[in-house]
Amino acid sequence: MRTLLRANWQLVAVGIVGVALSIALPFLLDAFALLQITLYAIFGILALSLAFIWGYGGILCFGHSAFFGLGAYAYAVAVINIGESTGPALIAIALPAALAAALGYFMFYARISDVYVGVITLTVTLIFYNVINSTAGPKYHIGDALLGGFNGMPNVPTLNIPFLPDETLEPTGMFVLSAIALLLTYFGLHAVLRTRFGRVLVAVRENEQRVEFLGYDARLHKLIAFSIGGALAGLAGCLFVAWGNYVSPTVFSVVQSAQIIIWIMVGGAGTLLGPVLGSGAISWLTVAIGTQQLVNANVVLGAILLIFVLAVPRGAAPMVTERLVPWLLSLRRPAADRASPRDLPQEGRA
């Protein structure tokens, strides 16, 4: 038990901090700040969904907002028609997962190259954006739900406690739900990555051909991973709508897709904690810059992305765990030992 804890101290630490924050923050923060933090938790799930398929599966999805947006609209349309939110929430997860599975089937089983996977996913989200954008007017509706075109759909009912339609979640409840969902996603993905499926998935990222030489179906591994990513993005979309009671076509926008990629690049692809922190930091920064008039938020975000791509190409989390921590540890040893093989250039890591 003790060795198990020691081997997984990072996960244990994240778990303790995560649970502590979920309990403490509602008491410490005012309503506005809590709403903000809830949004960061939801974005954290969205970041994890792409971090899993890109950082571990090696699938660069340029249009990840397609799944986020589809989850958002699926929830909005379903909850307006149904009323009770349990079914709509499940639809908001299942529909993007199904879309991801269908897209993944055509992309991976046709063995198209990574660049085209990027182009196709980007195109899909642009199609959603344009289609939904042009559904203004009373004739565009699904059941009782008016799609509203570029105006979006206001007054979307929030989530309720499963099967109790009158027990809707207040902001505190919404925060706790989002925090739990984020923690479950984080630990769930860690668990998946420890199974044979997860380890083979990482091997697919490293060398698809070798994986097939060993008798694994690389296409199937990518398809399953992509569907998991789609489902989690849909979950984030569902929570996002329930949080704001509003959804508009911007959930499908290229800006939204690019933002998820930036979160991961800043936080560190190939880690799970990095993208969550990256999404929180960037989202906070965007709001902070938005409150003043001196510089444009996009200019600052662009500059940050540029700095990270040039100076910290692997993101903040690997920088801390693989450079900063060993360096701090090396300070405790005599200087003679300090020159470590880590300083040598690494092959194949560019």
Added chain:
Amino acid sequence: MSPPLIETRGLSKHFGGVQAVRDVNFSLDEGELRCLIGPNGAGKSTFFKLLTGQIKPSSGTVLFRGTDITHLQAHEIARLGIGIKTQVPSVFNGLSVRENLWIAAARRKRGKAANHEVDANVERLSLGRFVDKPVGQLAHGQRQWVELGVVLCADPGLILLDEPAAGMTEEERGRTAELIRTINREHPMIVVEHDMSFIRTIARKITVFDRGSILMEGDVAQVFGNQAVRDVYLGKQVAA
């Protein structure tokens, strides 16, 4: 009589107008160690790609233990028990040596059995010193051995080795030749090599490829004594 381990009948592959492999009838028995030689462009690597399902033949069939595997996917052929070490090491560069071997072993074995298989091959190939290092950081010769370990961990019924000693030092070549002989006690093998002295140390029966077809087959003395073989291939080295 049991069917040959692997057999090709009238196997051909052309890329546009280029006939890379032409009407090859090849067969290998259980337990054999066969060397494939031939000048560059003779079709040896294409032949390997056809056997492992990386490319599909234009005509002809491939039989593995009597089963037609011509139209199977690469991973399905691998599952039946054909393992390959490619010319350029095909390994998981970002993963540790141990993880590389584990991925291979976990295909057939679970839990402790998989770990045991990994440990046994780490021992056999003397990979212990760098077992926790990323493979991408190892020297070329070491990576060749890691790939060999990956192939062995999958415990295939037939092993294909494409230039296993390429880029190795003289000492490493000697060890590799020795390894190949030991491995052959349990696994039938087909080895593509260019280095004649290396072939002399491991080969029993040799198949010579030239311009996509089999030029001749025979034991070491027959092949090296053959005038046609000398003309297409060996002559150049003897002259050089």
